[in-house]
Amino acid sequence: MTETPQSMIAGMGHAVPSKVLTNHDLEKMVDTNDQWIRERTGIERRHILEKDKTNSDLAKQAGVLALQDAGIKPEEVDCIILATISGDMPFPSTACFVQAKLGAVNAAAFDISAACSGFLYGLALADSFIRSKKFQRVLVIGSETLSRFTDWEDRATCVLFGDGAGAAVVVPSDGIKGIIASYIRSDGRLTHLLNTPGGGSAHPTSHDTVDQHMHFIKMEGREVFKHAVRSMVDAVKHSLKQAKLRPEEIDFLVPHQANVRIIDAIAERLHMGRDRVCINVQNYGNTSAASIPIALDEARRDGRIHEGSTCLLVAFGGGLTWASTIIRF
Numbered sequence: 001m002t003e004t005p006q007s008m009i010a011g012m013g014h015a016v017p018s019k020v021l022t023n024h025d026l027e028k029m030v031d032t033n034d035q036w037i038r039e040r041t042g043i044e045r046r047h048i049l050e051k052d053k054t055n056s057d058l059a060k061q062a063g064v065l066a067l068q069d070a071g072i073k074p075e076e077v078d079c080i081i082l083a084t085i086s087g088d089m090p091f092p093s094t095a096c097f098v099q100a101k102l103g104a105v106n107a108a109a110f111d112i113s114a115a116c117s118g119f120l121y122g123l124a125l126a127d128s129f130i131r132s133k134k135f136q137r138v139l140v141i142g143s144e145t146l147s148r149f150t151d152w153e154d155r156a157t158c159v160l161f162g163d164g165a166g167a168a169v170v171v172p173s174d175g176i177k178g179i180i181a182s183y184i185r186s187d188g189r190l191t192h193l194l195n196t197p198g199g200g201s202a203h204p205t206s207h208d209t210v211d212q213h214m215h216f217i218k219m220e221g222r223e224v225f226k227h228a229v230r231s232m233v234d235a236v237k238h239s240l241k242q243a244k245l246r247p248e249e250i251d252f253l254v255p256h257q258a259n260v261r262i263i264d265a266i267a268e269r270l271h272m273g274r275d276r277v278c279i280n281v282q283n284y285g286n287t288s289a290a291s292i293p294i295a296l297d298e299a300r301r302d303g304r305i306h307e308g309s310t311c312l313l314v315a316f317g318g319g320l321t322w323a324s325t326i327i328r329f
């Protein structure tokens with residue numbers, strides 16, 4: 001373990017839309033059933049953003065709560081890093097919309113695209129900014145409105161995703177608290193397993209791309225599942241090694257919430273019982289970059305994570321990307 005970690009989380013917040021879509025609601029939309037969805041994924045419901053709202057509205061809500069929790073004013077924020085694959089527009093950065101909505105007038109603001117690993121990529125960047133003394137107060141947000149990019153006629157994907165946002169304020173560490181390990185990786189040879197093919201320079205928007213549903217998320221679920229377990233276990237090994245910790249020294253595991261079977265497989269490899277694992281996929285579905293900050297903030301607020309807890313975060317997503325962070329609270 002590092003004696004003097006360089007950055008720490010000073011405050012967190014999360015937000016989800018009030019509208020809930022249950023498995024039973026989905027039964028009326030596509031050929032699926034509650035039992036299949038629960039057994040194969042663990043998901044029971046997900047939150048869907050109201051029609052008149054955007055990703056940056058959700059991200060702003062989470063950001064406001066995180067800043068309040070940290071006791072930091074919007075104008076004191078130096079940098080906003082927004083992890084998302086479902087922003088307000090192809091450009092400019094959704095982070096810039098959030099900056100304006102927050103009134104964070106003195107910040108640099110930009111998006112990063114690392115799919116479900118995005119929040120941990122953001123934390124790694126924030127940690128580096130703080131270590132290099134480039135910035136002092138970095139707001140990292142994971143915010144997704146995947147419902148806007150979901151093919152509601154495709155039962156293989158539409159049951160999986162949900163909308164939400166989570167945020168953390170990263171500042172210099174005031175002691176042994178903080179980010180004590182951070183590992184990020186990707187494998188661009190596997191982009192075909194999980195992507196949204198239409199709307200970019202590869203397949204610019206046309207009547208044809210729209211007719212072929214190319215603006216929606218496509219996934220080879222079974223293949224992605226295999227890589228998810230393998231890559232997340234790899235990421236955990238690297239971050240534990242960096243922090244010089246053994247799995248039994250981890251108090252709480254906060255994995256990306258895509259599928260309860262993936263979470264159980266990782267926990268089993270680490271010999272961690274469910275009492276030490278954060279699982280909330282049943283309530284939110286897969287919220288991509290937002291899943292870890294939502295789960296982390298919930299566990300902080302209900303006391304499962306407290307002062308002195310050592311938490312292992314691990315994520316996996318399209319790219320493929322994967323990442324792991326260890327934080328001492």
Ligand code: UT7
Nearest residue numbers: 032033036040116155156159221222224225228258259317
């Ligand atoms: O967050 C980024 C990373 N993403 C992930 O980690 C997701 C990884 N993948 C998964 O979680 C799982 O692969 C899924 C939940 C997506 C799918 O579960 P699976 O156990 O791998 O199912 P499958 O795709 O192998 O499909 C099994 C069967 C198929 O029927 P046949 O061919 O066996 O007759 C599917 O057509 O289940 C059928 N099926 C469904 N049935 C009812 C697929 N989707 C549904 C559905 N309702 N919604």
